[in-house]
Amino acid sequence: MNDISTIVYRIISETLGTPLSELRGDLAIRSIPxxxxxxxxxxxxxxxxxxxxxxxxxxxxxxxxxxxxxxxxQDLYTQRTEVPSR
Amino acid sequence: xxxxxxxxxxxxxxxxxxxxxVEEVRNVAALLVISDRARSRVFTEEEIRCCERAPDPVRxxxxxxCAKEALFKAxxxxxxxxxxxxxELGVDETDRPRFVLHGKLKARAETLGVRSIxxxxxxxxxxxxxxxxxxxxxxxxxxxAVGRRDLIRGTRRS
Numbered sequence: 001m002n003d004i005s006t007i008v009y010r011i012i013s014e015t016l017g018t019p020l021s022e023l024r025g026d027l028a029i030r031s032i033p034x035x036x037x038x039x040x041x042x043x044x045x046x047x048x049x050x051x052x053x054x055x056x057x058x059x060x061x062x063x064x065x066x067x068x069x070x071x072x073x074q075d076l077y078t079q080r081t082e083v084p085s086r
Numbered sequence: 087x088x089x090x091x092x093x094x095x096x097x098x099x100x101x102x103x104x105x106x107x108v109e110e111v112r113n114v115a116a117l118l119v120i121s122d123r124a125r126s127r128v129f130t131e132e133e134i135r136c137c138e139r140a141p142d143p144v145r146x147x148x149x150x151x152c153a154k155e156a157l158f159k160a161x162x163x164x165x166x167x168x169x170x171x172x173x174e175l176g177v178d179e180t181d182r183p184r185f186v187l188h189g190k191l192k193a194r195a196e197t198l199g200v201r202s203i204x205x206x207x208x209x210x211x212x213x214x215x216x217x218x219x220x221x222x223x224x225x226x227x228x229x230x231a232v233g234r235r236d237l238i239r240g241t242r243r244s
Contacts, residue, residue, distance in 0.1 A: 038113055038117060038151070038155075041117060042116070042117055042120065045117065045120040045121055045123070045124050045127065046120055046121075048121065048123065049120060049121040049123075057168060057169040057170065
């Protein structure tokens with residue numbers, strides 16, 4: 001797990017109250033106990049703030065698992081930090 | 087899209103969709119202070135102005151949050167992929183809450199044949215809830231389900 005994943009998983013764990021040891025990449029977000037859309041929005045806003053990225057609403061359309069969310073964040077973070085080539 | 091109260095020409099083709107949501111005021115309060123972007127992520131500029139003018143802005147924000155959630159449910163989709171600001175809640179000339187839809191939400195409503203949207207919001211000091219009722223002209227729910235119009239006639243096809 002890289003640094004970005006560590007941050008993403010920690011925020012999910014703290015916000016949803018799920019032990020870090022129980023979070024796996026293939027875990028369906030909707031299957032996490034007590035998950036509510038306001039908590040998921042909470043996760044998104046915290047990740048955006050900590051990593052200084054913006055997660056477009058439309059990018060969340062097909063998200064089903066924790067791993068897919070992690071990958072989306074990784075991609076957006078990479079895009080943000082990439083230096084345009086000349 | 088017609089205003090609330092519009093009727094369909096043929097009641098046997100009418101379909102009702104319903105969504106409801108309840109939130110704790112403190113949870114929305116916590117959400118709004120996560121970042122500078124939090125408010126504009128969920129609410130339009132006009133909604134923010136309107137809520138901030140209210141005697142208890144957080145309670146007002148919570149009611150609107152519930153209304154949007156209830157609308158998403160009534161449209162048969164969760165929040166995912168839907169822009170929170172694509173559902174803008176204002177008030178009509180009689181001060182009743184009224185949705186104006188944009189973008190994907192508007193397209194979804196058109197697919198479902200939504201003719202009217204009725205929204206009701208209620209608060210206590212620590213809770214808000216909202217109920218959204220859609221009257222749809224089409225018996226097709228946009229997801230391939232059929233047969234519900236027969237419930238209106240008293241018979242149901244499987």
